[in-house]
Amino acid sequence: MKRTSLWRNGFFGVAALLFAVVMAVSAGTAIAAKENVVKIGNIIPLSGPSASVGVQNQYACDLATEMINNAGGIKSLGGAKLVNIYVDSKSDPTVGVSSAEQLINNDKVNILSGCWNSAVTYPTTQVAEKYGIPFIVPVSVRNTITERGFKYIFRIAAKDAWWARDQFKFLDDMQKSRNVSLKTIAFVYENGDWGVGMAEQWKPLAAQYGYKIVLDEPYPSTSSDLTPVALKIKKANPDVLLLTSNASDAILLNNTMAEMKVKVKAIVGTGGGHADPMFRKNCGKNAEYMFDVVEWETDLGKAGIPEVNAEFKKRHGYDLAGESVDAFASVFVIADALERAASLDPKKIRDALAKTKLCSGPGMIVSYDCVEFDETGQNKNAGIVMVQYRMIGDSLERVSVWPESAARKGFKTVFPMP
Amino acid sequence: MDTILQGIVNGTLIGSIYGLAALGLTLIFGVIKVINFAHGSCLMVGMYAAYWAVKLLGIHPYLAMVIVVPALFFFGYLMQDIVIKPVLKAQSDVREPTEVIIVTTGVWYILDNVTLMIFGAEYRVIQTSISGKIFELGDLIISKPKFYGFIATIVVSLALVWFLKYTKMGKSIRAASLDREAASLMGINQYRVYNIAFGIGTAIMGVVGCALIPFYYVFPTVGVIFDVKCFIIVVLGGLGSIPGALIGGVIVGLIESMGAQFMTSTWTELIVYVVFLAVLFVKPAGLFGSKLDW
Numbered sequence: 001m002k003r004t005s006l007w008r009n010g011f012f013g014v015a016a017l018l019f020a021v022v023m024a025v026s027a028g029t030a031i032a033a034k035e036n037v038v039k040i041g042n043i044i045p046l047s048g049p050s051a052s053v054g055v056q057n058q059y060a061c062d063l064a065t066e067m068i069n070n071a072g073g074i075k076s077l078g079g080a081k082l083v084n085i086y087v088d089s090k091s092d093p094t095v096g097v098s099s100a101e102q103l104i105n106n107d108k109v110n111i112l113s114g115c116w117n118s119a120v121t122y123p124t125t126q127v128a129e130k131y132g133i134p135f136i137v138p139v140s141v142r143n144t145i146t147e148r149g150f151k152y153i154f155r156i157a158a159k160d161a162w163w164a165r166d167q168f169k170f171l172d173d174m175q176k177s178r179n180v181s182l183k184t185i186a187f188v189y190e191n192g193d194w195g196v197g198m199a200e201q202w203k204p205l206a207a208q209y210g211y212k213i214v215l216d217e218p219y220p221s222t223s224s225d226l227t228p229v230a231l232k233i234k235k236a237n238p239d240v241l242l243l244t245s246n247a248s249d250a251i252l253l254n255n256t257m258a259e260m261k262v263k264v265k266a267i268v269g270t271g272g273g274h275a276d277p278m279f280r281k282n283c284g285k286n287a288e289y290m291f292d293v294v295e296w297e298t299d300l301g302k303a304g305i306p307e308v309n310a311e312f313k314k315r316h317g318y319d320l321a322g323e324s325v326d327a328f329a330s331v332f333v334i335a336d337a338l339e340r341a342a343s344l345d346p347k348k349i350r351d352a353l354a355k356t357k358l359c360s361g362p363g364m365i366v367s368y369d370c371v372e373f374d375e376t377g378q379n380k381n382a383g384i385v386m387v388q389y390r391m392i393g394d395s396l397e398r399v400s401v402w403p404e405s406a407a408r409k410g411f412k413t414v415f416p417m418p
Numbered sequence: 419m420d421t422i423l424q425g426i427v428n429g430t431l432i433g434s435i436y437g438l439a440a441l442g443l444t445l446i447f448g449v450i451k452v453i454n455f456a457h458g459s460c461l462m463v464g465m466y467a468a469y470w471a472v473k474l475l476g477i478h479p480y481l482a483m484v485i486v487v488p489a490l491f492f493f494g495y496l497m498q499d500i501v502i503k504p505v506l507k508a509q510s511d512v513r514e515p516t517e518v519i520i521v522t523t524g525v526w527y528i529l530d531n532v533t534l535m536i537f538g539a540e541y542r543v544i545q546t547s548i549s550g551k552i553f554e555l556g557d558l559i560i561s562k563p564k565f566y567g568f569i570a571t572i573v574v575s576l577a578l579v580w581f582l583k584y585t586k587m588g589k590s591i592r593a594a595s596l597d598r599e600a601a602s603l604m605g606i607n608q609y610r611v612y613n614i615a616f617g618i619g620t621a622i623m624g625v626v627g628c629a630l631i632p633f634y635y636v637f638p639t640v641g642v643i644f645d646v647k648c649f650i651i652v653v654l655g656g657l658g659s660i661p662g663a664l665i666g667g668v669i670v671g672l673i674e675s676m677g678a679q680f681m682t683s684t685w686t687e688l689i690v691y692v693v694f695l696a697v698l699f700v701k702p703a704g705l706f707g708s709k710l711d712w
Contacts, residue, residue, distance in 0.1 A: 047531075048639055051539030191684045219683040224436075224634075224643050225671075227428045227561075228678030228686070235421045235679075248541055251635055255543075259550050259561055259633075282543035282635065286550070 036073075036080045038338060040065075040331075041103035043096050043114035043124060046088035049221050052247050052278050053323060054116055057138070058086055059316050060324035061113075063308070064331035067362055074335060076342035082335065085109060089120050096120035100127040110344050111136065111334055116323075118142035119193035125153045134350045136334060138326040142197040146378045152346075154353050154373050156326045156333065158382035160194070160270075163293050164201035166384045167268050168209055170291070170402050171240060174266070174415045182265060186215035186238035188229060188245075188253070189270075195244040198270055202242060214238050221246045226253045230260040239265045247273040251282045258286035265416035266291060268386075277318040280389070280396045287389045287396060289417040294385055296322040296367050297400045299408045304365045325365060332363025333371055367406070388413060420557050425675045431564040433671015437664040438571040439626045439644050440651040441578070442619035448658030449595040449615040452502065452515065455522040457648055458641025459529035460620045464490050464627025465636045466533065472544050472631065479546050479628050480566065487624040494620025498613045501525060506612070526641070534638040541635040549632045563632035570629050574622060575664055581618075591615050595658070650694050656707025665705060669693070 042061060045054035065082045074080040085107055087099040096115050103109045104127070112128050112135040115121040121140035128135035129150045137145060137155040141163060146155050175182055185206050189195030195218060206213055215236035219229050226249065233241060241264045245253060250273030269292035273279060279287065298309050298319050308328070312320050320328070333356060341352035354377075359370035368383040386402035390411070400406050401413040443457045454460075467489055471482035502518055509515040551562040582588040593601040594611040602608050634640075651670055655662025670690055677686035697705060 047534060047539065051534075051637070051639075052541055055539045191682075217682050220687060222643050223683070224647065225428075225432045225674065227432065228425065228675045229683055231421050231424055231428070232678060232683075248635060248637065251541060251543060255550060255633070259552055260559055278541045282541060284545070 036078055037083045038074060038077065038080050038111070038344065039107060039109040040082060040084050040334065041100070041107060041109035041112045041114075042084055042086045043089045043099045043103070043112065043120070044086065044116050045091040045120075046086065048090045048092075049246055049248055050091045050117055053272075053276055053321075054089075056276075056316075056321060056324045057116060057327040058084075059312065060320065060328040061331055063312060063315070064328045064363060068331065068335045071362075074338045076339050077344070080338075082331065089115050089117070089124075091117045091120060093120050093123050096124035097127055100124045104128070104131050104133055109133070110346070111349065113138065113327075113330060113334075116140060117192065117194065118145065118197060121145055122193060125150065128152055132350075133346050134337075134353055136330045136353075138330040139323045140194075142193055143201075144197075146376045150377065152350050152377075154333075154356075154377040154379070156330050156371065156379050156382065157323075158295060158384055159378060160197050161201050162382070163270055163384060164198060164205055166386070167202075167242065167270070167293055168205045170293075170386045171266065171268070172209060173402065174413070178415050180265060180416050182239040183212060184214045184236075184238045185211040185240045185242065186217070186233055186236050186264075187213065187242050188215070188217045188219065188233065189242075190221040190244060190246050190249060191218035192221065192246075194272070198242075198244040211240070219249070221249045223249060223252070226256045227260065229253060230256040230262055233257065233264075234260055234262045237264075241267045242270070243267065243274065244270040245273040247276045247278055250274050250276070250279050254279070254283045254287050254290075267417065269293065271295070271322060275321045275323060275398075277321055280398070281318075284396055285391060288391050289414050290389045291401075292387050292389070292398065294322040294387055294398070295382060296320075296325045296365075297385055297387055297398055299398075299400055300367050300385070300406065302365060302367070304362060308362070308365055329363050329366050329371065332361060333358055335363075336361075390414075421679060422676070424558060425679050426672065427558065427560060428564070429672035429675030430668055431561070431568045431671070432675070433668035434571040434664065435564065435567040435626065435629060435667070436644070436647050436651055436671055437667020438567070438574060438622065438629070440648040440655070440663040440667055441571075441575065441660065442622035442626075443648045444652045444655070444658055444660065444663040445578070445622070446616055446619040447652065449591055450498075450502075450506070450518075450612050451595075452506075452518045452522070454616075454619070455519060455645075456497075456525040456529060457522075457619075457623070458643075458645030459526045460490070460494065460623045460641070461626055461644055462533065462636070462638065462641035463493060463529060464620075464623040464625075465631055465634075465640060466537065466627075467624065468627040468631045469542055469544055469636050472546060479544075479548070479632050480570075483625060483628045486628055487621045490624030490627075491617040491621035494623075495613045495617035497525065497620070498616035499609075502616070503609055503612070506609075530638050530641065537638065539638065541637045543635045544631055546632045561633065563629070567626075567629035570625055571664065571667075574625055575660060578618070578622075579660060587611075587614060650690060653704055654694055654697055656704030659704065659706035662704055662706030 044057050069081045089096045118140040125135050135153050139157045141160040143159045267290045274292045309320050336358045337352040341348040368381045374380045385406050387398040388401045390399050399408050399411050446454045467486045505521050548562050553560040590606045594608045598608050651666035655666030674686050677689045
């Protein structure tokens with residue numbers, strides 16, 4: 001008897017709850033349908049090891065969206081407002097894929113964006129391609145994302161091949177101009193898609209430039225202790241150390257190497273964790289003189305940067321990073337395409353995106369002149385800057401040093417690292 | 419040769435800290451027969467407590483234990499009393515209450531996400547007076563915070579063993595863990611014993627938190643990194659066994675540290691699991707687990 005009544009109560013309770021939920025959801029969609037909005041589904045890591053960069057991404061998108069909406073929204077769509085829907089990918093590819101399905105089928109988003117981690121972006125973009133929904137990739141750099149002949153995928157950031165190419169170009173430049181001989185090289189990278197992809201680019205380049213690879217070490221980003229990795233670097237004693245790290249491991253590895261007194265002539269990072277403002281805050285002097293490849297820096301002499309950065313810093317207490325700028329610019333690229341498409345038909349948005357040539361406006365605080373996509377959907381102008389970490393006063397700053405044209409005035413590259 | 423010795427030293431030191439973290443888990447299991455899935459989150463709470471104590475009061479991280487450890491004790495005590503006890507009572511005729519596992523999993527998610535809401539996803543590292551400090555013996559480099567963590571492990575384990583052996587409460591805890599009904603008949607309030615055992619298990623996480631923050635960063639899901647390790651260590655050493663947790667911790671630390679000298683560190687995780695399975699195969703109760711029970 002007891003069991004039946006419990007079942008009944010339970011059943012009615014659940015039924016009532018379901019009813020309430022259905023009502024609420026349908027009410028919500030009814031309101032949404034009446035409002036003139038364009039929905040952007042953002043799949044980014046908001047918890048887990050990449051959460052801090054994911055959140056920065058979100059903040060940057062919010063700021064850009066607010067700027068566009070305050071300026072009147074999408075005029076060709078009757079002043080339609082952009083609305084961001086954020087879904088936490090947890091840096092997990094399967095979550096990314098299921099979120100994309102949900103955003104497309106349930107939330108009926110018009111455009112997708114994400115996913116920061118290349119490992120998540122790679123399968124998730126496949127879902128967007130299947131449904132024919134335009135997908136903007138602000139930061140995931142793995143080459144193959146735009147090399148599958150997809151029509152609906154557009155990437156703002158440079159491919160990892162370009163990052164690797166410029167890392168080696170920089171080292172070569174330094175060898176020649178500073179008369180430093182660099183013979184041996186070590187690769188240390190997180191063992192996800194991104195790190196492994198970078199290492200694949202590095203190997204042929206190392207051969208081409210005549211380096212001897214003395215260490216090739218993928219490591220798990222979620223390690224609780226990176227002393228073993230630091231010890232291996234010390235033992236291999238390379239001239240150059242190339243790193244690809246996510247945020248938490250970048251901090252841990254850097255501080256552990258300092259503790260273990262690892263000395264190399266040049267440490268070069270690959271953005272990501274090394275570009276995270278948390279890295280600067282948490283490493284301080286331990287990271288001084290290290291180099292990092294970025295797409296963007298606060299000290300670049302481009303109009304609009306100081307204002308946007310000041311506003312961002314006012315809200316969140318830290319500077320924009322290269323990746324947040326890509327996310328920021330991506331919203332303006334979307335707005336520009338929508339303006340030209342003058343329609344919410346995914347095919348028309350896609351065609352407008354393919355014809356993008358965005359060179360001015362408040363969103364163009366990127367380091368290069370224009371956003372333009374080639375036939376694979378890759379932004380062909382994405383450029384790269386080398387920065388060096390320097391202590392200025394009490395804080396660690398990123399100073400643009402290479403190419404010479406982008407270098408901050410009054411600073412000289414310190415090479416090799418002391 | 420140097421790196422081998424260095425690896426052994428580092429593996430032992432970091433392994434002992436893993437062991438200390440696993441100690442709380444093994445104690446709670448040994449007494450209440452509950453696998454506390456919120457264990458990593460308790461560690462996270464301990465680390466945040468230590469972080470804010472050092473940051474706001476400007477005190478030495480080890481001095482912060484004076485505040486953090488009692489705070490974590492009450493945190494664990496109340497968690498057991500308010501959240502877990504009702505479920506335990508509802509299942510009082512079951513020997514190993516499985517529903518509690520679901521409850522602790524819920525606590526884990528709630529704690530992690532509430533922390534994410536309050537403190538945000540960012541990584542926090544605090545520069546303390548011993549962060550990055552080292553002892554140098556010839557070429558051998560020993561990290562001071564890890565060394566003190568090792569000392570803390572020894573002190574806490576000895577204190578715990580003494581407490582369980584010689585105090586009245588300790589004896590009650592052991593009695594309740596052996597047979598909760600017989601213990602109740604002898605006049606032991608089993609739920610009070612559980613509260614205290616849970617409190618102690620959590621208080622140990624306060625010690626670990628204070629030992630970790632000079633060299634490790636804090637973020638809302640930091641517990642997950644240590645959680646999996648703790649479970650492996652506890653099962654490897656034998657569920658409910660105190661020396662088992664410590665030795666298990668050192669074994670895992672050594673495998674991670676030494677394995678990486680011979681292969682990429684991606685593979686050392688595999689070795690940990692292979693050793694884990696091999697031990698279970700040969701000795702299903704774990705290294706120090708008795709066949710019967712604790």
